[in-house]
Each structure stands twice: as C-alpha cells, then as structure tokens.
Amino acid sequence: MKILVIGEISLDFTSPTIIQSFLATFSYRSTFHERQIAAVTPEKHTVEILENNKYLNFDGDHDIVHIMFGTSAAPNAYRVADGFRKKGKTVVLSGNHPSALPQEAKQHADAVLVGDVLKTWPVTVKDYEKNRLKPFYYSKNFKTVLPSTDDILSFTERQGKIRFVNAVEATHGCPDRCSFCQYSNIPDGSLFYKRPVEDVLKEIEMTREKILYFKDLSMTINPIYTKTLFRRMKELNKKFICHGNVNVLARDEELLKLAHEAGCIEWTIGFETFSQNTLNKINKKANKVEEYALAVEKLHKHKMAVVGTFVFGFDEDTSDVFETTLTNIEKLGLDGAIFAVLTPYPGTPLFKKLETEGRILTKDWSKYNRKDVVFEPKNMTKEELEEGFRWITKEFNSPSRITYRVLKSFKLGL
Structure with missing residues (x-):
C-alpha cells in the first residue's frame, strides 16, 4: 500500500514564505511530524512525504493521503483533501485543527484523527487494510505509540539529503x-x-x-x-x-x-x-x-x-x-x-x-x-x-x- 503524507508547510503551493523555503531546503524541521508518522507506519507499506518544493500530483498512485495541519492552513488543506477525494483517494486528516473541529474536518475526509496522531495512525492503517475504516479515531482510546529511533533514522536516510x-x-x-x-x-x-x-x-x-x-x-x-x-x-x-x-x-x-x-x-x-x-x-x-x-x-x-x-x-x-x-x-x-x-x-x-x-x-x-x-x-x-x-x-x-x-x-x- 502506498501512503502520501502532507504536512502544513507543504500546503502553500503558490507563494511559500522565505522561512518555509529555507526549512524545506536546509532543515528537517519542516517534515518532523511527517517523519514520525512514517516511523510508526507498518514497514510493509510505502510512505512518501510531500515537501513544499515538490509538485502536488492528484493523479498519483497513492492509496491513502494523510494531511496534517493547523488552523491557518485549514482552507488550503480542505481544498487539497477535496481534490484527492475527487480522484478516488482515501483522505485522512489530523493535526491541531481537525482535533479541535473534527465534525468540520470530516466534511473533507474519509477519516479524522483526533488528538495524538501517533496513537491513532497505526490503528487507522490496519482498519483500512481490513476495509473497516471508521470516520473518527480518538487518541484517548488507544495506547501511546512512540516511533522507534531506528525507524526515524531509517526514513531520514531514505530521504537522502543532508540538511x-x-x-x-x-x-x-x-x-x-x-x-x-x-x-x-x-x-x-x-x-x-x-x-x-x-x-x-x-x-x-x-x-x-x-x-x-x-x-x-x-x-x-x-x-x-x-x-x-x-x-x-x-x-x-x-x-x-x-x-x-x-x-x-x-x-x-x-x-x-x-x-x-x-x-x-x-x-x-x-x-x-x-x-x-x-x-x-x-x-x-x-x-x-x-x-x-x-x-x-x-x-x-x-x-x-x-x-x-x-x-x-x-x-x-x-x-x-x-x-x-x-x-x-x-x-x-x-x-x-x-x-x-x-x-x-x-x-x-x-x-x-x-x-x-x-x-x-x-x-x-x-x-x-x-x-x-x-x-x-x-x-x-x-x-x-x-x-x-x-x-x-x-x-x-x-x-x-x-x-x-x-x-x-x-x-x-x-
């Protein structure tokens, strides 16, 4: 299964700020939480992280598109989510804003992860595999999952850049x-x-x-x-x-x-x-x-x-x-x-x-x-x-x- 993870810094495709451009080019700060998600994803799946200097392809062969965002990025995130859903992709939303307003976020997603995404994401992936994806996943119902150091390092190495x-x-x-x-x-x-x-x-x-x-x-x-x-x-x-x-x-x-x-x-x-x-x-x-x-x-x-x-x-x-x-x-x-x-x-x-x-x-x-x-x-x-x-x-x-x-x-x- 192929998974695309999009973070907040990747959502401004028209005019990224100087700071956003710097972070995407010289720093892993811009994709930190996305790398954590990749690290807790079962190894048999392929995870791609979209950085803000990459072209957004709605016609890709990803099965799940996971978008993380805060409040100021919500309008862009919803437009991106709607675009992927029109192409038949399963869209999962997480982050501060979906956690604060899950019912609003659900209008643009197949599933909304509320609270700590590291708790809910592994369960979400397993449910998708079994064709029983739920509309909402609340982190209070699951145990804490910390990404392993080896998995974080492995995914960082696969990105192949020194920042x-x-x-x-x-x-x-x-x-x-x-x-x-x-x-x-x-x-x-x-x-x-x-x-x-x-x-x-x-x-x-x-x-x-x-x-x-x-x-x-x-x-x-x-x-x-x-x-x-x-x-x-x-x-x-x-x-x-x-x-x-x-x-x-x-x-x-x-x-x-x-x-x-x-x-x-x-x-x-x-x-x-x-x-x-x-x-x-x-x-x-x-x-x-x-x-x-x-x-x-x-x-x-x-x-x-x-x-x-x-x-x-x-x-x-x-x-x-x-x-x-x-x-x-x-x-x-x-x-x-x-x-x-x-x-x-x-x-x-x-x-x-x-x-x-x-x-x-x-x-x-x-x-x-x-x-x-x-x-x-x-x-x-x-x-x-x-x-x-x-x-x-x-x-x-x-x-x-x-x-x-x-x-x-x-x-x-x-």
Whole structure:
C-alpha cells in the first residue's frame, strides 16, 4: 500500500514564505511530524512525504493521503483533501485543527484523527487494510505509540539529503494548558511523556547534521530527565536550540551549566507579556515577571542566547503596550524576539470566551495566523492592535537595533 503524507508547510503551493523555503531546503524541521508518522507506519507499506518544493500530483498512485495541519492552513488543506477525494483517494486528516473541529474536518475526509496522531495512525492503517475504516479515531482510546529511533533514522536516510539543521524530540506534550494554546487544549495535548534517554542519544549520535532543533514544547517540564539527557550529550559534539520556561531557567543553575556543556546555543522562552496579572489570567503558571531578568542574566552567564516570544491583544493590553514591551525587551538584553497577535484558536478556552462575548470577528481560518486580528480587542481598537504589531516588529528589527544586538552578543561571547 502506498501512503502520501502532507504536512502544513507543504500546503502553500503558490507563494511559500522565505522561512518555509529555507526549512524545506536546509532543515528537517519542516517534515518532523511527517517523519514520525512514517516511523510508526507498518514497514510493509510505502510512505512518501510531500515537501513544499515538490509538485502536488492528484493523479498519483497513492492509496491513502494523510494531511496534517493547523488552523491557518485549514482552507488550503480542505481544498487539497477535496481534490484527492475527487480522484478516488482515501483522505485522512489530523493535526491541531481537525482535533479541535473534527465534525468540520470530516466534511473533507474519509477519516479524522483526533488528538495524538501517533496513537491513532497505526490503528487507522490496519482498519483500512481490513476495509473497516471508521470516520473518527480518538487518541484517548488507544495506547501511546512512540516511533522507534531506528525507524526515524531509517526514513531520514531514505530521504537522502543532508540538511543544515535536523529536528529531534525528547519529550512530548505540555501539562500547563495556557488558555490561548491550541496544542495543550486539544485531546491528549496536555499529556506529557518522555522518550528513553538512550533512544534520544542514539538518534542524535546517528544524525549527520551538526545543529539540532529540539521540537519539545519545553525542555524544562521535567528538569531531572533533561539533566540526564544533557549529561550524556556532552560527548556528541552537537549544537542545539531548545525551548524552556522562566521558572526553571531562573532557578536551576545546574541545568544551565549542563545545557551549555551539551552544546546548547540558544533558548527560546515564551515570556508572552510583562503583565503578571495577564499571565495569571491566561494560566501561564511558569512565568513570574520578577524572574525574567534573572533568567536572561543566568543564560548569558552560561554563554547561551535568549530569544523571547511575546503576544499582543490580551484584555489588559492598551495601545501603549507596544512601546512598553520594546523598552522592557531592551532592558532585559534579549538576543532576539518573536512577536505575535493573540489568536483565539478553536478548541481553546480563549476562543470559547471570546465567542461567548461576541468578539470573534471572522471564522476565515486562513487569518488565524498570529498576524491578522480576528477578534475585537477590549482596551484598544482592532486597527491599533494591527498598527502596533507592525510598529514593534519593524522597530525591533531595524538595522541599528540588529547591529547593536549582534555586537552585544559578540561581547558576551555568545
């Protein structure tokens, strides 16, 4: 049986962004989850992964087309799914958006996988073979299936390319359930489990690329596990980037030391906002604003860069939040920042709240992209939020500020 797996990054066939093109050409990050699906597929089947720089052929000889996607890619995903179904292909949909709105997704699919796809996909394939495919598969009904290291490596080797960056995952899931996070609020998204350290080490050791990106939502959820992994990574001669939370990074000096020795060059931290009241309301338990500076200071002391993510549009945000945030970012001395407009993804408490209040402006899912404003803000206008987001993005990335940050990083030895 032949299976085609299409991921979200492959769904924009007309005008891929610069970042999408870079990931598809130089990084395995773009096909990470697709490779996991291939790894848990029974070996007797042939799996092809579509990358965004390949031509989409609706007339191929695939038996099943499996499409994974998030909310902003939903309209494109549905068009692609409909195209394959018109050609008589069996279409399976999975990902954050189908998990949040399975009934909507089912209108464009033969089967919808709700929740953790690694649990549901192997069963789906077996049912297809027996001609008893079900319309919905819920991950809560099945046991966790972790892709074996050998299968991941085998499929990566078959792709036959050496990239600049490879992706790896040591832990899966996040128990925090922030109110605006779609992943942790879909079925099974808040479950947290760890791969055996030996398996992760084997995968890293066999990976040809020298730079790794840990796809884990946070490497600080279980510090004991992470320290064990970092201790063993010292001799592997890799460099890597990962995500972490303020509470652990500000307090656990041993973890920072081990991270640097293991090859960590950068941590991405979801600061989100400088308002503690907002953090409390969105259930971001790991963040204490008073610990921000300490976390950054300690990471810099251990020669690791810090990139912060920030979200605009929370109910307490007013039109001056952009200037205040930029000032505070520069006081912290961050090496980089990623900005986003608050996006009420389906399936989240935030979406339910705003829908109940009549503040959702559109359900054109393509606009749920963290750049467009799709709801009515509380303490500023929609236009002020859009303009402020554009302003801070432009100001932070001005040539003078970029030059200053680069020179500062050299001075710190990062």
